Amino acid sequence: xxxxxxxxxxxxxxxxxxxxxxxxxxxxxxxxxxxxxxxxxxxxxxxxxxxxxxxxxxxxxxxxxxxxxxxxxxxxxxxxxxxxxxxxxxxxxxxxxxxxxxxxxxxxxx
Amino acid sequence: xxxxxxxxxxxxxxxxxxxxxxxxxxxxxxxxxxxxxxxxxxxxxxxxxxxxxxxxxxxxxxxxxxxxxxxxxxxxxxxxxxxxxxxxxxxxxxxxxxxxxxxxxxxxxxxxxxxxxxxxxxxxxxxxxxxxxxxxxxxxxxxxxxxxxxxxxxxxxxxxxxxx
Numbered sequence: 001x002x003x004x005x006x007x008x009x010x011x012x013x014x015x016x017x018x019x020x021x022x023x024x025x026x027x028x029x030x031x032x033x034x035x036x037x038x039x040x041x042x043x044x045x046x047x048x049x050x051x052x053x054x055x056x057x058x059x060x061x062x063x064x065x066x067x068x069x070x071x072x073x074x075x076x077x078x079x080x081x082x083x084x085x086x087x088x089x090x091x092x093x094x095x096x097x098x099x100x101x102x103x104x105x106x107x108x109x110x
Numbered sequence: 111x112x113x114x115x116x117x118x119x120x121x122x123x124x125x126x127x128x129x130x131x132x133x134x135x136x137x138x139x140x141x142x143x144x145x146x147x148x149x150x151x152x153x154x155x156x157x158x159x160x161x162x163x164x165x166x167x168x169x170x171x172x173x174x175x176x177x178x179x180x181x182x183x184x185x186x187x188x189x190x191x192x193x194x195x196x197x198x199x200x201x202x203x204x205x206x207x208x209x210x211x212x213x214x215x216x217x218x219x220x221x222x223x224x225x226x227x228x229x230x231x232x233x234x235x236x237x238x239x240x241x242x243x244x245x246x247x248x249x250x251x252x253x254x255x256x257x258x259x260x261x262x263x264x265x266x267x268x269x270x271x272x273x274x
Binding site for chain 2: 081089090095097099
């Protein structure tokens with residue numbers, strides 16, 4: 001699902017924002033991150049996977065450990081004040097695409 | 111499925127205008143139709159969260175339009191404007207005013223240009239000119255109040271803290 005990778009949805013969850021805050025200054029392993037939260041390691045793992053999928057978190061393998069860090073470029077994108085407005089127009093124009101597809105197939109059918 | 115054609119918004123700091131730019135994989139004539147047909151406009155201006163219904167639409171010089179946007183929770187508000195120029199298939203110029211503002215008279219001038227890149231490709235540029243920088247920034251920011259708004263704001267605060 002596309003929505004899964006939507007960065008705005010990813011940060012709508014307070015735990016995920018706390019994770020970002022935690023790893024903003026330093027790369028941490030999943031276990032270290034999980035120790036900072038009351039929820040299960042598994043739950044934290046899911047949060048990280050979602051943020052990794054939308055490009056907000058980078059995961060680097062170092063020896064046996066996997067370190068998580070924040071992707072600053074992606075974060076800057078979220079911080080861009082125009083982004084929600086752009087998203088709204090993107091949604092509108094995607095619907096225009098569908099309309100154009102229908103108009104084209106109608107035209108070809110003639 | 112996400113479209114390959116990128117939507118870009120250019121809103122330079124301190125300016126009274128902004129541009130919305132997007133290319134479409136279709137002949138210019140069809141793209142213009144999607145922007146000038148009442149039923150088609152209702153289909154794409156509206157979305158799951160807000161239905162759009164025109165109560166008046168006169169796409170010609172000197173004509174006017176008004177539509178009602180109705181949110182999922184039943185709250186509705188109007189938008190209206192005057193058509194200055196509908197030149198198929200290349201140009202639409204109109205004004206727009208959101209009726210939900212506390213003060214009337216904040217009008218936007220909108221010029222939409224349809225540029226033929228090939229027989230199957232068209233570039234659309236929407237230019238919005240506002241009465242003030244504050245009007246422009248206010249409208250762009252008003253968008254945050256829907257859906258992504260809260261999360262965006264929270265993250266913004268977070269970033270202001272120490273991230274970037």
